[in-house]
Amino acid sequence: MTNPRHIIPFYQTFNGKKWEKFNSEKMASLAYARIQGKASLIAHFQNSSLMNEDKRCRPILFHSDGPNAGDQEPFPMGTNIRARSGRSRTSSGEETHHDIQTTMTNCDTSNGVDTSVSTKDTE
Numbered sequence: 001m002t003n004p005r006h007i008i009p010f011y012q013t014f015n016g017k018k019w020e021k022f023n024s025e026k027m028a029s030l031a032y033a034r035i036q037g038k039a040s041l042i043a044h045f046q047n048s049s050l051m052n053e054d055k056r057c058r059p060i061l062f063h064s065d066g067p068n069a070g071d072q073e074p075f076p077m078g079t080n081i082r083a084r085s086g087r088s089r090t091s092s093g094e095e096t097h098h099d100i101q102t103t104m105t106n107c108d109t110s111n112g113v114d115t116s117v118s119t120k121d122t123e
Contacts, residue, residue, distance in 0.1 A: 046076050049084030
């Protein structure tokens with residue numbers, strides 16, 4: 001499905017459709033990507049700060065041709081991975097803060113209590 005001639009039929013088949021496999025009212029909304037092509041996407045993400053994140057947050061790659069088509073393949077790590085400013089996630093899903101000022105606000109104010117918190121953590 002990596003041939004450009006499949007774009008229009010794919011769009012017509014999936015855009016605006018519900019994912020019937022799941023019990024959800026969500027509808028697919030397709031849009032053209034700024035970065036096109038497998039090689040370009042790999043080049044863009046392999047040095048991305050996403051590669052410093054928990055494995056569950058990193059991009060994944062699949063074989064697109066041959067007998068392994070559809071199977072996951074290792075994502076090539078870059079040689080100059082950028083650092084992410086702000087917070088990152090640990091393997092347990094917890095956020096860690098690195099020398100930044102963070103403001104967290106609980107939007108549920110139904111109890112009339114202001115639950116805004118400002119933290120600064122210097123690890």
